């Protein structure tokens with residue numbers, strides 16, 4: 001589908017700069033493995049697995065990585081894979097990480113596709129099957145070009161992205177140790193962007209995600225005699241309303257944050273006032289530090305509102321992922337590379353998203369004692385027609401790795 005530049009997606013891209021042989025080679029080689037990528041994606045799509053249960057997917061990845069002769073590193077987790085490719089070229093000994101997620105969602109697939117899910121109630125509806133295929137494709141391309149770059153490429157197949165706990169677990173399990181990467185690039189398919197386009201954004205790019213549970217304790221009683229009870233349901237209703245003031249009245253209008261109550265639980269009988277009500281929800285923010293502020297405000301609102309109705313309110317808070325902050329310089333490299341390869345019309349900048357996966361620059365200082373630059377870009381899949389979007393991702397990663405991080 002040509003755009004205003006008259007350039008079709010990658011399968012028809014013409015590389016005009018004859019001198020850039022590495023780029024041409026990569027594009028050609030990426031086209032050659034299209035069948036492999038499709039076959040891998042379909043295999044994973046047929047057998048989707050939920051977070052931290054990705055045993056078959058892990059086995060498949062290990063098998064494919066072993067075939068390439070890459071070194072699989074120990075990881076203190078049941079699922080997930082870390083592998084290292086050593087460059088044989090001369091140049092700086094930098095370590096670059098490439099990350100993909102691998103888990104599926106608890107959704108029943110009704111697409112009728114020949115490679116539809118065979119696991120009832122589980123589906124690769126977020127495209128992580130494609131992410132794994134892409135990273136295996138990048139490993140395959142780069143392993144064939146290892147004499148053309150120096151340093152190392154670390155391939156990180158992360159479990160449980162959907163649970164928002166997989167990145168932390170993988171880091172705690174040692175995925176960033178020995179060798180310690182200086183930079184990591186991640187990618188995710190994105191349905192709001194036209195297929196074939198790459199989306200990049202430096203700085204805060206995806207929101208933090210925390211979850212909360214509000215517990216309101218009152219005194220149960222008969223529905224006909226509310227004056228003898230302390231109704232936690234009424235307190236819960238007012239608490240939900242009062243919470244909405246946290247963003248609209250207490251947060252700077254130029255900040256970006258969301259407080260959502262998504263579950264309410266109280267009582268089972270139509271004529272019995274229960275003794276307790278529960279509210280579950282999530283808070284999303286685009287700035288580090290704001291999470292803590294909102295947590296404090298939420299606690300005050302919960303306790304104060306509950307007390308106003310004679311109940312006792314408490315807040316349980318679980319930190320999931322911090323704000324995803326894309327390193328500006330690394331993101332610029334991804335953007336420039338994508339522009340060089342695809343043409344400027346196929347690179348989109350400037351849109352923030354929520355919620356975020358979890359490769360974040362701020363994790364590294366206390367984990368590793370050195371700084372780690374991260375960047376997560378997205379590629380569009382807003383099209384049913386077959387496109388060359390897979391090539392974009394693979395080649396963005398591969399070319400970036402080759403041209404910026406140690407190609408002699």
Ligand SMILES: [Zn+2]
Nearest residue numbers: 126128161188
């Ligand atoms: Zn996802």
